[in-house]
Amino acid sequence: MKKRLAILGSTGSIGRNALEVVGMHPDRFSVVALTGCMNIDLLARQIERFAPEMAVVRDAAGAAALKDRLAVVPMPGNLTRILYGKKGYIEAALHPEADIVVSAIVGAAGLMPTLAAISAGKDIALANKETLVMAGDIVMKRAKAKGVAILPVDSEHSAIFQCLSGNRRQDLKRILLTASGGPFLTRNNASFDSITPADALVHPTWNMGEKISIDSATLMNKGLEVIEAMHLFGVGLSEIEVVIHPESIVHSMVAFTDGAVIAQMGVPDMKGAIAYALSFPERIDVGLAIVDFAKIASLTFEKPDLERFPALTLARNAARSGGTAPCVLNAANEVAVDAFLRGVVSFTSIPALIEKTLEAHNPLPAPDIDAIMDADLWARNHTASLVRHLRG
Numbered sequence: 025m026k027k028r029l030a031i032l033g034s035t036g037s038i039g040r041n042a043l044e045v046v047g048m049h050p051d052r053f054s055v056v057a058l059t060g061c062m063n064i065d066l067l068a069r070q071i072e073r074f075a076p077e078m079a080v081v082r083d084a085a086g087a088a089a090l091k092d093r094l095a096v097v098p099m100p101g102n103l104t105r106i107l108y109g110k111k112g113y114i115e116a117a118l119h120p121e122a123d124i125v126v127s128a129i130v131g132a133a134g135l136m137p138t139l140a141a142i143s144a145g146k147d148i149a150l151a152n153k154e155t156l157v158m159a160g161d162i163v164m165k166r167a168k169a170k171g172v173a174i175l176p177v178d179s180e181h182s183a184i185f186q187c188l189s190g191n192r193r194q195d196l197k198r199i200l201l202t203a204s205g206g207p208f209l210t211r212n213n214a215s216f217d218s219i220t221p222a223d224a225l226v227h228p229t230w231n232m233g234e235k236i237s238i239d240s241a242t243l244m245n246k247g248l249e250v251i252e253a254m255h256l257f258g259v260g261l262s263e264i265e266v267v268i269h270p271e272s273i274v275h276s277m278v279a280f281t282d283g284a285v286i287a288q289m290g291v292p293d294m295k296g297a298i299a300y301a302l303s304f305p306e307r308i309d310v311g312l313a314i315v316d317f318a319k320i321a322s323l324t325f326e327k328p329d330l331e332r333f334p335a336l337t338l339a340r341n342a343a344r345s346g347g348t349a350p351c352v353l354n355a356a357n358e359v360a361v362d363a364f365l366r367g368v369v370s371f372t373s374i375p376a377l378i379e380k381t382l383e384a385h386n387p388l389p390a391p392d393i394d395a396i397m398d399a400d401l402w403a404r405n406h407t408a409s410l411v412r413h414l415r416g
């Protein structure tokens with residue numbers, strides 16, 4: 025039987041890679057729902073190729089444009105139901121025929137559809153780490169209650185998941201979460217203020233969406249991933265160590281009680297982790313080469329520089345505070361990154377804005393989903409007002 029997928033965020037970097045995997049294995053996978061946002065043209069082409077039953081865009085104007093665009097093509101694309109807005113994204117997540125939901129919307133917008141899919145008992149291939157950063161306790165509890173598998177798509181978490189498989193959970197000693205270090209690993213601190221969005225968007229080893237590329241440049245991505253790993257694997261902050269590994273060949277490692285360290289390696293291509301989440305527990309060929317170790321010659325590792333990359337400490341502190349603090353960290357980061365991408369604030373303002381927002385927040389312990397959404401909104405408004413003040 026084919027696995028039927030709903031892909032939330034199909035027009036993004038993860039979504040496009042997921043569809044490539046589907047395209048390579050039409051005998052294994054079919055697509056029942058696709059969602060985009062503003063990129064109508066790409067979504068239309070995806071609909072023409074994969075003929076989902078449903079497609080979702082951001083608003084009514086986008087839906088009308090998509091319908092027009094599809095009207096001129098022959099079947100089967102014009103049989104697709106077109107929905108829009110937040111309700112539409114939830115409907116895609118709840119699609120009655122979907123066996124697995126690929127959660128690949130970027131940012132906080134991914135939370136509610138992912139939670140809806142879990143409540144409906146759908147397995148999740150999770151790329152949207154923000155879901156776990158914002159509401160990890162609620163999400164994992166609900167997944168457990170519903171018997172839902174959360175299969176990590178984030179390459180590090182996929183690696184950890186693979187390293188843990190076949191081992192006893194109580195033998196885990198430490199997670200060694202690797203990070204490429206981003207484009208500014210060796211850049212001098214004094215010149216950080218002159219970093220432009222164009223500089224920051226060029227990642228040395230991975231090709232990703234804009235927001236996560238900036239997060240990788242500030243190392244906030246690794247901070248978010250520490251929190252993601254805490255929830256996915258039920259480990260404490262002290263059991264996760266971040267290791268800089270510029271080659272991005274070791275996708276992460278797990279150390280066990282007996283001192284053994286198991287690493288998962290591969291070429292840096294997200295199709296590997298996506299395919300593993302979609303085909304688990306099987307492994308399928310998605311055309312990835314085996315690492316040529318002799319050609320690479322050496323793999324290097326170092327400690328992260330917390331002075332140049334304060335975002336990592338901010339994330340660890342938010343994780344330690346718990347409650348609504350990680351949600352506030354995430355929202356402040358989204359607003360600050362957006363302001364940086366628009367050329368409104370400097371690169372070094374990103375962690376500064378997040379820190380100020382966290383300082384002004386009194387975290388609420390054990391929040392329910394309403395309290396989380398309130399904290400998210402509060403943090404967005406607070407950081408936005410700090411941005412206006414900076415421009416002032």
Ligand code: NAD
Nearest residue numbers: 033034035036037038060061129130133151152153232233
């Ligand atoms: P992207 O920017 O390339 O794509 C984002 C997708 O989300 C697009 O399909 C877009 O249409 C949709 N979207 C954006 N805003 C939306 C909104 N408000 N409502 C509904 N849909 C919206 O991002 P990406 O790089 O593919 O990343 C997606 C997620 O996967 C992120 O959470 C990211 O952290 C995570 N992730 C990405 C990578 C990677 O290699 N790109 C690796 C690990 C994890």
Ligand code: MG
Nearest residue numbers: 178179180249
């Ligand atoms: Mg990652």
